[in-house]
Amino acid sequence: MRPASEPASQLAHLGWLLTFIAVIVCAAMAVLVLIPGIRGWRATRAGTAPAVHRGDGERWIVVGGIIVPLAILLVVFVVTAETLAKTSHPPTRASFLIEVTGHQWWWEVHYPSPDLQQNVTTANEIHIPVGEPIALRVQSADVAHSFWVPRLQGKIDIIPGQVNTFWIRADSAGVYRGQCAEFCGMQHAHMAMQVVAEPRAQFDSWLAQQRQPAAASGDSLALAGRAAFERQACSLCHTVQGTGAHGKMGPDLTHVASRMMLAAGTIPNTPGHLAGWIMNSQTIKPGNDMPQMYLDGASLHAIMAYLATLH
Amino acid sequence: MAATAPYSAPTAETAAKLDEIWRTPHTIYGRLATVDHKIIGIRYLVTAFLFLILGGLEAAAMRAQLAQPDTHLLSPEAYNQIFTMHGTTMIFWYAAPILSGFSNYLWPLLLGSRDMALPRVNALSYWLFLFSGVFLYSSALVGQAPDRGWFAYAPLTELK
Numbered sequence: 001m002r003p004a005s006e007p008a009s010q011l012a013h014l015g016w017l018l019t020f021i022a023v024i025v026c027a028a029m030a031v032l033v034l035i036p037g038i039r040g041w042r043a044t045r046a047g048t049a050p051a052v053h054r055g056d057g058e059r060w061i062v063v064g065g066i067i068v069p070l071a072i073l074l075v076v077f078v079v080t081a082e083t084l085a086k087t088s089h090p091p092t093r094a095s096f097l098i099e100v101t102g103h104q105w106w107w108e109v110h111y112p113s114p115d116l117q118q119n120v121t122t123a124n125e126i127h128i129p130v131g132e133p134i135a136l137r138v139q140s141a142d143v144a145h146s147f148w149v150p151r152l153q154g155k156i157d158i159i160p161g162q163v164n165t166f167w168i169r170a171d172s173a174g175v176y177r178g179q180c181a182e183f184c185g186m187q188h189a190h191m192a193m194q195v196v197a198e199p200r201a202q203f204d205s206w207l208a209q210q211r212q213p214a215a216a217s218g219d220s221l222a223l224a225g226r227a228a229f230e231r232q233a234c235s236l237c238h239t240v241q242g243t244g245a246h247g248k249m250g251p252d253l254t255h256v257a258s259r260m261m262l263a264a265g266t267i268p269n270t271p272g273h274l275a276g277w278i279m280n281s282q283t284i285k286p287g288n289d290m291p292q293m294y295l296d297g298a299s300l301h302a303i304m305a306y307l308a309t310l311h
Numbered sequence: 312m313a314a315t316a317p318y319s320a321p322t323a324e325t326a327a328k329l330d331e332i333w334r335t336p337h338t339i340y341g342r343l344a345t346v347d348h349k350i351i352g353i354r355y356l357v358t359a360f361l362f363l364i365l366g367g368l369e370a371a372a373m374r375a376q377l378a379q380p381d382t383h384l385l386s387p388e389a390y391n392q393i394f395t396m397h398g399t400t401m402i403f404w405y406a407a408p409i410l411s412g413f414s415n416y417l418w419p420l421l422l423g424s425r426d427m428a429l430p431r432v433n434a435l436s437y438w439l440f441l442f443s444g445v446f447l448y449s450s451a452l453v454g455q456a457p458d459r460g461w462f463a464y465a466p467l468t469e470l471k
Contacts, residue, residue: 160466185467186387186391187387286388
């Protein structure tokens with residue numbers, strides 16, 4: 001646990017406090033069970049065990065069984081409720097809103113803008129400016145998921161048919177791993193994301209770049225790749241803004257080359273991994289929705305060259 | 312505290328009748344159909360303990376898979392089946408029935424009653440418990456054990 005935000009460190013403190021209380025209670029109970037147990041055993045062996053009478057030990061039951069647990073639980077309740085109230089809402093107005101949609105098994109990330117032309121849709125990688133609270137709206141495209149970036153915030157469940165709101169903030173720049181925290185099917189374990197916290201200027205240039213449609217590269221190999229991408233099954237499931245590919249099943253690939261990882265944090269975004277993923281993603285992440293592709297070498301080569309232009 | 316009624320021994324005729332009603336005959340049918348709460352209690356305890364061992368083996372398999380990152384001991388399908396079966400087994404085939412075992416054995420003794428209420432329904436419950444467990448685990452024999460988590464959240468658990 002290395003919390004990188006104020007709410008995360010408040011939650012970490014709460015976790016340590018509860019652990020500490022639990023350890024103390026556990027140790028006290030062990031002592032209270034062992035001491036009379038050993039005494040009774042010795043007395044029985046020596047034949048000096050006193051007779052038990054109705055009402056014996058009632059004070060232990062009232063004090064040890066009711067008053068003390070009530071006091072401990074009251075403290076735990078108040079501290080927990082206070083921490084949750086403090087961490088569930090941003091202290092100041094959120095800078096902007098990000099919409100996150102959980103899919104089996106990847107994250108769709110949407111930066112809405114009043115100007116529809118400026119909307120940004122990406123996948124599995126959330127960029128935020130350092131030190132600014134960001135509002136989140138999370139929803140599901142299929143089953144229950146849970147959005148969790150442990151170093152930045154607690155979890156927010158994603159429940160089908162409902163929009164949940166939350167917020168995150170990173171107090172220092174860095175890349176923070178997020179993970180689906182509600183079992184959502186076969187590849188639940190491979191449903192991760194990266195949250196990239198960067199200085200405001202860097203974030204602004206990232207967002208400006210993401211708002212551009214796909215680069216129309218003059219390279220003839222890349223152009224052949226683009227044609228193949230549109231002609232093959234790729235375009236049925238994937239969108240590349242500014243081209244004929246408008247599929248909605250899989251992640252938006254308009255700027256896929258700018259991302260660090262592929263397949264929701266499963267493999268690094270390198271040419272070798274990408275080629276393997278395109279040809280037979282089922283060996284890498286069995287059960288995902290992408291079918292095995294039957295591309296010839298020339299088409300694969302061209303599509304790889306095209307995807308590399310999508311910065 | 313009301314005074315306890317003094318104990319009076321049943322007449323020979325009543326004793327013979329009670330014995331005929333409650334006795335567990337030493338035949339196969341008699342053993343299967345027994346309503347004796349102590350026998351049923353012990354059966355619950357033994358059966359639940361066997362399921363505890365099964366659940367423990369499943370936990371060990373999960374821990375072995377998770378001991379290091381990217382281990383390929385279990386396939387994703389097998390892992391999801393094993394963690395689902397582990398959770399289901401521990402809650403419904405161990406934690407609940409082990410309490411039924413102690414309750415069956417001890418409650419009538421503590422209360423001073425002859426047996427549990429509705430002894431035949433109580434006897435049937437044990438057989439339902441046993442055969443439900445056998446039924447659950449028979450799905451593992453064909454590699455199709457439940458794999459959607461023991462908490463069974465819809466819509467993940469819907470048929471596709």
